[in-house]
Amino acid sequence: MGIQKEVSQALGDLIHRHSDKLTPADTRLLDVLMQDPVRAAMENGTAVSSRAGVHPASAVRLARRLGFAGYPEFRSFIQANLIEGGGDFENPAARMAARLVRADGNGLMASLLDSEISALQQVRNIVHDADIRAFSESLRDSRRVLVLGRGHAASLSALIALRLNRSGYVAVDLGSHMHQMAEALAALSKDDVVWLLAFRKASPLIHEVRAIAANRGATTLALTDPRAARIDPLPDHQISVSRGRAGESQSLVVPMTIANAVILDLAAIDGGRSLRALGAFKTFRATCGLTKTLL
The missing domain is CATH 3.40.50.10490 (Glucose-6-phosphate isomerase like protein; domain 1)
Structure with missing residues (x-):
């Protein structure tokens, strides 16, 4: 199963649980998120709202209706599924996005070094x-x-x-x-x-x-x-x-x-x-x- 399908499935489960609360603006936002979850994992709420053609605050309201404290927490949910969804990473864009997500907040160089060190350490046991x-x-x-x-x-x-x-x-x-x-x-x-x-x-x-x-x-x-x-x-x-x-x-x-x-x-x-x-x-x-x- 591809990584984008994993993210889309996670979003789909959320939508199903909260479908009775969703507005037309929410639906437009979710359409944008579902079409390109890799891009969604990298963008803030304002950017996603702009692509959906809705008010900048709509992304925050959607996140709260789905049970999150705000859009950053909702984006973290998307990112976690992107990284840990178990996808096959055949899509080069998905691989790049997942690496950028891991680097976000920790620094790109530090993230790359940690990744290489971790991979080399497991070689000792194999x-x-x-x-x-x-x-x-x-x-x-x-x-x-x-x-x-x-x-x-x-x-x-x-x-x-x-x-x-x-x-x-x-x-x-x-x-x-x-x-x-x-x-x-x-x-x-x-x-x-x-x-x-x-x-x-x-x-x-x-x-x-x-x-x-x-x-x-x-x-x-x-x-x-x-x-x-x-x-x-x-x-x-x-x-x-x-x-x-x-x-x-x-x-x-x-x-x-x-x-x-x-x-x-x-x-x-x-x-x-x-x-x-x-x-x-x-x-x-x-x-x-x-x-x-x-x-």
């Missing part, structure tokens, strides 16, 4: 060293690593491929080579690793690449959040962890931290391969003569 080691051992023993993330995960996919290449591993960010994806996958073998990243939902392409990897016998790793956890066939190793609760920032901090842990653990178990490659790359970059802006 992701264990053995999970990280399963990923790093697969990477260490691979001939080649193909990394794929779509949407917001694409930026992390590119970063993982970059770091693996600098650590001396052959890694390809499939997302940046869409026009050559077939060529990259055609050579896939049991000696390769496919690392999939999926947040919010796994795209059809993720499932298609996973099926090809399974058919070719390649090892598949998946780093997902719970909404995208279902990948068929199941990956050989998967880490699924929340990037934050509904209404929180749900940024890349959590999956990026896990990816960094995997690459760091890889350096600890590959007999110095990563460290030697990083040293050699630093020397090359300093002496290659390429324009510094390219590096």
